[in-house]
Amino acid sequence: MSSKKYVYLFEEGRADMKNLLGGKGANLAEMTNIGLPVPPGMIITTEACKEFYVNDRRFPPGMEEQVREKIRVLEEKTGKRFGDPANPLLVSVRSGAPVSMPGMMDTVLNLGLNDETVEGLGRAADRRFAFDCYRRFLNMFGDVVLGIEHAKFERILERYKERRGVALDQELPAEDLEQVVAEYRALIERETGQPFPQDPMEQLFMAIYAVFNSWNNDRAIVYRRINKIPDDLGTAVNIQVMVFGNLGDDCGTGVAFTRDPATGARELYGEYLINAQGEDVVAGIRTPRPISDLKVEMPAVYQQFASICERLEKHYRNMQDIEFTIERSRLYILQTRTGKRTAQAAVKIAVDMVHEGLISKEEAIMRVEPAQLDQLLHRRIDPRGSVKVIAKGLPASPGAASGKVVFDADEAEVLGNQGEKVILVRTETTPDDIHGIVAAQGVLTSRGGMTSHAAVVARGMGKPCVCGCEAIRIDYEAGEFRVNDLVVKKEDVISIDGSTGQVILGEVPLIDPELSPEFLELLQWADEIRTLGVRANADTPEDAAKARAFGAEGIGLTRTEHMFMAPDRLPIVQDMILATTTQERQDALDKLLPMQQGDFYGILKAMEGLPVTIRLLDPPLHEFLPNAEELAVEITRLRLTGGDEEELRKKEELLKKVRVLAEFNPMLGHRGCRLGITFPEVYAMQARAIFQATVQLVKEGVKVFPEVEIPLVGEVRELALLRQLVDEVAEQVMKETGVEFEYSVGTMIEIPRAALLADEIAREADFFSFGTNDLTQTTFGFSRDDAEGKFLHEYVEKKILPENPFIVLDQAGVGKLMKMCVALGRQTKPDLVIGICGEHGGEPSSIEFCHRIGLNYVSCSPFRVPIARLAAAQARVKNC
Numbered sequence: 001m002s003s004k005k006y007v008y009l010f011e012e013g014r015a016d017m018k019n020l021l022g023g024k025g026a027n028l029a030e031m032t033n034i035g036l037p038v039p040p041g042m043i044i045t046t047e048a049c050k051e052f053y054v055n056d057r058r059f060p061p062g063m064e065e066q067v068r069e070k071i072r073v074l075e076e077k078t079g080k081r082f083g084d085p086a087n088p089l090l091v092s093v094r095s096g097a098p099v100s101m102p103g104m105m106d107t108v109l110n111l112g113l114n115d116e117t118v119e120g121l122g123r124a125a126d127r128r129f130a131f132d133c134y135r136r137f138l139n140m141f142g143d144v145v146l147g148i149e150h151a152k153f154e155r156i157l158e159r160y161k162e163r164r165g166v167a168l169d170q171e172l173p174a175e176d177l178e179q180v181v182a183e184y185r186a187l188i189e190r191e192t193g194q195p196f197p198q199d200p201m202e203q204l205f206m207a208i209y210a211v212f213n214s215w216n217n218d219r220a221i222v223y224r225r226i227n228k229i230p231d232d233l234g235t236a237v238n239i240q241v242m243v244f245g246n247l248g249d250d251c252g253t254g255v256a257f258t259r260d261p262a263t264g265a266r267e268l269y270g271e272y273l274i275n276a277q278g279e280d281v282v283a284g285i286r287t288p289r290p291i292s293d294l295k296v297e298m299p300a301v302y303q304q305f306a307s308i309c310e311r312l313e314k315h316y317r318n319m320q321d322i323e324f325t326i327e328r329s330r331l332y333i334l335q336t337r338t339g340k341r342t343a344q345a346a347v348k349i350a351v352d353m354v355h356e357g358l359i360s361k362e363e364a365i366m367r368v369e370p371a372q373l374d375q376l377l378h379r380r381i382d383p384r385g386s387v388k389v390i391a392k393g394l395p396a397s398p399g400a401a402s403g404k405v406v407f408d409a410d411e412a413e414v415l416g417n418q419g420e421k422v423i424l425v426r427t428e429t430t431p432d433d434i435h436g437i438v439a440a441q442g443v444l445t446s447r448g449g450m451t452s453h454a455a456v457v458a459r460g461m462g463k464p465c466v467c468g469c470e471a472i473r474i475d476y477e478a479g480e481f482r483v484n485d486l487v488v489k490k491e492d493v494i495s496i497d498g499s500t501g502q503v504i505l506g507e508v509p510l511i512d513p514e515l516s517p518e519f520l521e522l523l524q525w526a527d528e529i530r531t532l533g534v535r536a537n538a539d540t541p542e543d544a545a546k547a548r549a550f551g552a553e554g555i556g557l558t559r560t561e562h563m564f565m566a567p568d569r570l571p572i573v574q575d576m577i578l579a580t581t582t583q584e585r586q587d588a589l590d591k592l593l594p595m596q597q598g599d600f601y602g603i604l605k606a607m608e609g610l611p612v613t614i615r616l617l618d619p620p621l622h623e624f625l626p627n628a629e630e631l632a633v634e635i636t637r638l639r640l641t642g643g644d645e646e647e648l649r650k651k652e653e654l655l656k657k658v659r660v661l662a663e664f665n666p667m668l669g670h671r672g673c674r675l676g677i678t679f680p681e682v683y684a685m686q687a688r689a690i691f692q693a694t695v696q697l698v699k700e701g702v703k704v705f706p707e708v709e710i711p712l713v714g715e716v717r718e719l720a721l722l723r724q725l726v727d728e729v730a731e732q733v734m735k736e737t738g739v740e741f742e743y744s745v746g747t748m749i750e751i752p753r754a755a756l757l758a759d760e761i762a763r764e765a766d767f768f769s770f771g772t773n774d775l776t777q778t779t780f781g782f783s784r785d786d787a788e789g790k791f792l793h794e795y796v797e798k799k800i801l802p803e804n805p806f807i808v809l810d811q812a813g814v815g816k817l818m819k820m821c822v823a824l825g826r827q828t829k830p831d832l833v834i835g836i837c838g839e840h841g842g843e844p845s846s847i848e849f850c851h852r853i854g855l856n857y858v859s860c861s862p863f864r865v866p867i868a869r870l871a872a873a874q875a876r877v878k879n880c
C-alpha cells in the first residue's frame with residue numbers, strides 16, 4: 001500500500017499551498033519555481049504534523065521513508081552525501097506554520113555534522129570554519145532538540161574567549177573551537193545520559209520530531225491564544241541544503257526589506273554581515289552594516305540581489321522581507337515573506353503600488369489595517385528622543401501629551417484658561433471632573449480600567465489617557481504623587497503616552513499626526529468606493545470642525561448633557577431640578593435657553609450644509625446633583641462646627657432632593673424620553689434653542705439641517721407625544737420669526753422593544769439611529785460598568801462570548817434586532833434614514849455589519865472618522 005504524500009520537494013510546491021506547506025515552505029517552493037537561486041530542499045506537510053498528534057506523537061506511516069527518498073534526491077542534486085566523511089551534505093531544519101508564529105521552534109543549522117564529517121568539511125573548505133559550524137550545530141541541536149539550556153553552551157564558549165582575551169567568536173582559532181566542540185559533546189552526554197547522536201539520519205528525525213513537538217509548546221500555545229490562531233493548523237518542517245556565509249570575506253548573510261518598513265520609502269532597507277552564518281545578523285553580536293554598503297563591497301552581488309528583490313515584489317505584488325546568504329560571492333535566497341510595516345509605511349506602500357500599476361485601488365484599500373491608522377491620528381512621542389519612564393499604566397486613549405501636574409479639575413480649568421498645559425492626575429474621574437478634562441492635555445489615573453470614566457471620556461475627546469496606573473500613589477492633601485521613592489509635586493511637568501501607557505518625567509518632544517499626501521489620497525479612494533456614510537459624534541463646535549476636517553459627512557450624535565455640566569451652567573441646571581414651582585423651573589430654563597442656543601448655533605454652523613443630529617436630554621437628573629454621601633458628610637461637619645444656618649438649611653434641602661431623585665437602577669430609570677414626558681418644558685426649551693439657532697443661521701444665509709432626536713423610546717406613543725411637542729415649538733418659532741426652516745425628528749433605537757415595533761415607531765420618525773451601547777445593555781440585560789468590572793472578561797476567556805460586545809458589536813443577538821428593525825422600519829418608510837452612533841460605529845467589524853444590513857451611515861468619534869471611512873470602503877470591497 002502506498003502511503004499519503006507527506007513530503008514535497010521545493011519544486012513540487014507553490015505559494016498558494018500555505019495551508020499544507022506552511023508559509024515559509026510555500027514561498028521557498030514558489031521562489032524555486034520562478035528560477036531564483038534557492039538551495040534545494042524539501043517540506044514535510046502540516047498534514048504529517050496533524051497525524052503525528054492523532055498518533056500519540058508518532059510519525060505517520062510512510063513519512064520516514066519519503067524523507068529518506070528525498071534526501072537521496074538532494075544528494076544527487078548537490079553531489080554530496082549525508083554522512084559522507086569526504087563530502088558531507090548538511091541541511092537546515094526549520095519550522096514553518098501556515099501563519100507566522102514566532103513562538104515555535106528555533107532553526108537548527110548545519111545538521112549532518114559529526115566527528116567524521118567535520119573532518120571532511122575541514123578538508124574540503126577550511127578547518128576553522130568546519131569546527132565553527134560543528135560547535136554552532138551542537139549548540140543549536142543541544143538547546144532546541146535536546147532541551148539543554150543555551151547558557152550552558154554560552155558559558156563554555158565565554159571561557160575560551162576570555163582565555164584568548166578576544167571579544168568575538170570568529171577570533172577563536174581552530175584549536176580552540178575543536179576543544180569547544182569536545183566540551184559541548186561532553187556537556188550533551190552529561191545532560192542527556194546519551195552520547196551525541198552521530199548518525200545524520202537519526203539527527204534529522206530527532207529534529208523533525210522536535211519541530212512537530214514545538215507546535216504544542218507553551219510559547220506557541222500562548223501565542224496562538226493571543227492572536228486567535230486555530231490550534232489545529234499544524235506546522236510544516238523545512239529541510240534545506242546548507243549554504244555558508246561564514247567561509248571567509250567573500251561570504252556573508254543578511255536580511256532586507258524591499259521598501260523601508262518604517263516610512264514606506266521605495267528603497268532597499270536592510271543589513272548584512274560579512275563572514276557570518278544564519279542568525280548572527282539579528283543576534284547583535286557584531287554590528288551589521290547597512291545594505292547600501294554591499295553596493296560598494298560586492299557590486300555584482302548587490303545588483304543581482306536588487307533585481308531579485310524587484311522581481312519578488314512584482315511577483316507577490318507586495319513589500320517583501322527577504323533573507324539571503326552569500327557563499328563565495330554566490331547569492332542564495334533563503335526566505336521571503338510579506339514584510340511587516342508601520343501604519344505610515346502601510347499607507348505609503350499601498351498608494352505607491354497603485355501608482356506603479358502593481359495593485360488596484362481596491363487592493364490598496366484592503367492592504368491597510370483600519371485599526372492601525374490610530375497610530376497616525378494622534379500626537380506621539382518623537383521616537384528619536386530619549387525619555388525617562390517612571391511608571392506604566394493602561395494605554396487607555398492614544399496620543400501623547402506633556403503638562404504640569406494638577407490634582408483637581410477646577411485647578412486644571414483655571415490653569416488651562418491661562419494657557420498653561422496641564423495633565424489632570426486623579427485616582428479616578430467622575431462626571432464632575434469633565435471641565436478639568438476639557439482643559440487638560442491629558443489624563444492620568446491610578447485606578448480604573450480601559451472603560452473607566454476617564455478612559456471613555458478621554459477617548460471621546462481624542463485626548464491621551466493613561467489609567468489604572470497603580471504604581472503611582474496620589475496624596476491630594478500634600479499635592480503630590482509618589483512612584484517608589486520619587487516624588488512628583490503639583491505643577492511638576494510630566495508626559496503621558498496613551499498609546500503605550502507610559503508615564504514620563506519632564507517634557508518630551510512630540511510630533512504631530514501625519515496626514516501625509518498618501519494618506520489623504522487613500523482616504524479619497526475609500527470615499528469613492530464606499531456606499532456607507534460616515535458621520536461623527538461631537539458635542540462642541542471645535543469637535544465638529546475637527547470631525548469635518550477628518551472627512552465627516554455630518555454629526556450623528558450631539559449629546560446635550562455635557563453642555564449642562566459646564567461649571568457656569570451646572571448651578572442653573574441644579575436650580576431647574578430643585579425648583580418647587582413651575583415658575584421657578586421656567587426661570588431656570590429661561591436662563592439656559594440662550595446658552596443652549598449658543599451651543600447649537602456653533603455646532604450647526606461648523607457643519608454648514610451637513611446634517612446634525614441633536615439628542616435631547618438623556619441621563620437621569622440626579623447625575624447633575626452632588627453625591628449624597630459627600631453632602632451628608634458636609635452637613636454633619638456644618639452641624640458640628642456650628643456653621644452658617646442658612647447654608648446648612650440649603651444643604652439639607654438639597655440632600656432631601658438628591659435622595660428623592662435617587663434610583664434603584666438609574667440605567668433603567670427616569671431618563672431619556674421619560675424625562676421629556678414628565679418635564680416637557682425641558683425638552684421644549686431644548687427644541688426652542690435648536691430652532692432659534694437654526695433661524696439665526698438661516699438669516700445669515702447658512703444652510704443647516706438639524707435633526708432632533710428623542711432618546712430611549714420603546715413605544716410609539718412616547719415618540720408621538722414628544723414629536724408633537726417639538727413640532728409645536730418649531731411652528732411657534734417660525735411664526736415668531738417669520739423664517740421657514742427644514743428640520744426632522746427621529747429617535748434612537750436603544751431598547752429592544754423599539755426594534756421589535758420599528759414598523760409602528762417609523763410612522764412617527766423621520767430617522768432612526770442605533771444607540772448600540774444601551775441596546776447592548778438592554779439586549780443582554782448587562783449593565784456595562786458592572787459587566788466589564790466583574791464578569792465579562794471571564795465570559796471572553798471561557799469563550800462564552802467571542803468578544804466584549806460593548807466594543808465589538810454582537811452581530812448574533814444585538815445585530816439580529818438591528819436587522820429586524822431596519823426591515824420593519826423600511827416596511828413603513830422605504831426611505832427611512834438609519835444610522836448608528838456610539839463606539840461600535842468606529843469599530844471595523846461592526847462597520848462591516850452595518851454596511852451589510854443597509855444602514856445609511858455610521859457615526860463615531862472625530863478621531864476615528866478616517867478609520868471608519870477606510871473600514872466602510874473595505875466592507876464594500878468585501879461584500880460587493
Ligand code: ADP
Binds near residue numbers: 092243279323324
Ligand atoms: P526565522 O524564522 O527566525 O527567520 P529561519 O528558519 O528563517 O528562522 O532561519 C534562521 C536563520 O538561519 C536565518 O538567518 C536563515 O537565513 C538561516 N538559514 C536557514 N536555512 C539555511 C540554510 N539552508 N543555509 C544557510 N542559512 C540558513
Ligand code: MG
Binds near residue numbers: 323335
Ligand atoms: Mg527567517
Ligand code: MG
Binds near residue numbers: 618771
Ligand atoms: Mg443611550
